Amino acid sequence: MLGQITYANPTKLYFGEGALKNLGPALQNVGKKILLVYGGGSIKKNGIYDSICKILKENNKDVLELPGVMANPTLAKLHDGIKLVNTHKIDFILAVGGGSVCDYAKALAASAYCKEDPWDKYFVKQLPVDNAVLPVGCVLTMVGTGSEMNAGSVITDHSTDMKIGRIFGEELMPKFAVLDPTFTYTVPQYQMIAGFFDIMSHIMEQYFSGTDDNTSDYLAEGLMRSLVHNSRIAVKNPKDYEARSNIMWTATWALNTLIGMGKEQDWEVHMIGHAVSAITNATHGMTLASVSLPYYHFIMDAGLPKFVRFAKNVWHIDPTGKTDEEIAKAGLDALKAWMSDIGLVMHLSELGATPENLDAIADGVILLENGYKHLTREDVVSILKASM
């Protein structure tokens, strides 16, 4: 374990079929005025909205609604929320939806009482939060981002084309998250498997960096194995409770800081994915899937021992008679086979990208210096070409 570590995660998880019954007790001491934040309204079709409203009413809460939080929550939408909170003296933000809704709720919780410009202060300049913050709770309806148990938030300002992520402190972590795997059954198959790869990518971004033999990497391997096993079941039967519940739990622990503790992390695949997303508007998880194999093949030699370990521990590749390179390649082949089995996008072209787009995508990629190999713009272009 490298360096000085502070681990703190106060989010309380209510998990399992029927977990919504904990919402009332969880809101007991949080004040009367609840801001109910949600997205495009799918929760009205599947009955979750009605169930939540009933609970809020039974608990004598005053509810103000803030619907329409979009897939990439915008600064304009954040300003709407800030106005609402200040006009109506909100006590608690209840986010119902996927990662974007949770992200939005946290940004709003941090920003509502900020006396300066919160976008400039907390996102552009990444300054510490020094104002009072609102408490947040989540009811999760989509799996993948892990936003329900971390302090991360990504907001997009369309007026300047800036999409900025912020990792706040523990005071912005949700007070609780209700995780009912059956709430995710109605997510369309394409979104579901995109979410699966988002989880895998979160784990790999933390795993493929560093040279130490870290307990966090062993935990990461466990999560990857659980995800691989259960996702194969879930794509065939999306209502397999055991599979979906194991995946939901895995997603939360993949990005609640635990498996990144005491180790270096990469996150270059996410940088490439974001740039792909900006040009193609494709689903986040699929952008990651489309570029991951070429990226990992590109950096494999530079991080060979970790790729050998990945092959052996995650995919049970038999090393007998193989060179390290062959073992590592066999591991990436196994990753590829799994991706193909569960129906992931394997090529940028499937997301609508054309050869003419590649330069623009490359221009949008932020080059980090975390992973086994520090990419140049030319490296990015060659990875994108290999992804077509």
Added chain:
Amino acid sequence: MLGQITYANPTKLYFGEGALKNLGPALQNVGKKILLVYGGGSIKKNGIYDSICKILKENNKDVLELPGVMANPTLAKLHDGIKLVNTHKIDFILAVGGGSVCDYAKALAASAYCKEDPWDKYFVKQLPVDNAVLPVGCVLTMVGTGSEMNAGSVITDHSTDMKIGRIFGEELMPKFAVLDPTFTYTVPQYQMIAGFFDIMSHIMEQYFSGTDDNTSDYLAEGLMRSLVHNSRIAVKNPKDYEARSNIMWTATWALNTLIGMGKEQDWEVHMIGHAVSAITNATHGMTLASVSLPYYHFIMDAGLPKFVRFAKNVWHIDPTGKTDEEIAKAGLDALKAWMSDIGLVMHLSELGATPENLDAIADGVILLENGYKHLTREDVVSILKASM
């Protein structure tokens, strides 16, 4: 993931060499009057006591000392603490030591303001805590029990020969734990490796039960692999920081409730170990080591798929050409080889037990109904005989 799960763990971890520098800030808002709880005084020899007193003084705390907490903290000692807290209006309990000191601090925190008899109410009758509780923080100097990040506490009443464990709620979990791996360097080798097996046993007790394919089991496998790898290094060089830090982190996560979430658990080995301890007064981890292999061989057939999985995922046993029984046995043989490599006690006789003791030990074993096989008293006797 089985059933309804509530996961909540508010303990903040300050981890790494030099982590004690966080103690001052962590005590900022907890009041002035600190009860400093510790054990036999080893912290005075290795300098930890002086470092802590300096920090408490710099932060203007009034310190009252409660030394002499023993390996199995007693009810009489608990009563001493209750008197101290009530006489001196303590604001915060700072536990410095290993699991026993942490256990004691939590029992005291729950009991101090209890108007009835806390032993009867919270241990014998296991009733909910309904009085105010004191906040607790830990500075850990020994690794193994995981008490620094859970709500467990074991207290012994010598007047009735009752040793009772209690798992409190999250309000009794330590507010923070300072985990500096270098603080554990001076622990004698025998105690160190006993602690290693205590960790392994905590994981196996949670792992070897249930038939579902649970994410928690994948995490457990990761922790076991980290422990096996790093313990082999640590026994050769107890000052290998990477090994000791990975083990310290593993110990905390082995018993902070995470890997038991959504699954059945066993804990019969601990029941047998406690009974061995009562007769031999041997070190806890060694009592577990002495009986584990015979126990797991005894229940192997009843839980064969999990033992096969254990062999493959933890020990990388090649299944080619083997029956499931042969794979499972090879896994237990690998466990045995590891135990022997790191110098663990493998036989009850090494702990001073004689054939004449076995009946008395068997009489003291609480028979649970959790694991793959529900033991009879005769089963226990045969396991004990095989352990000699």
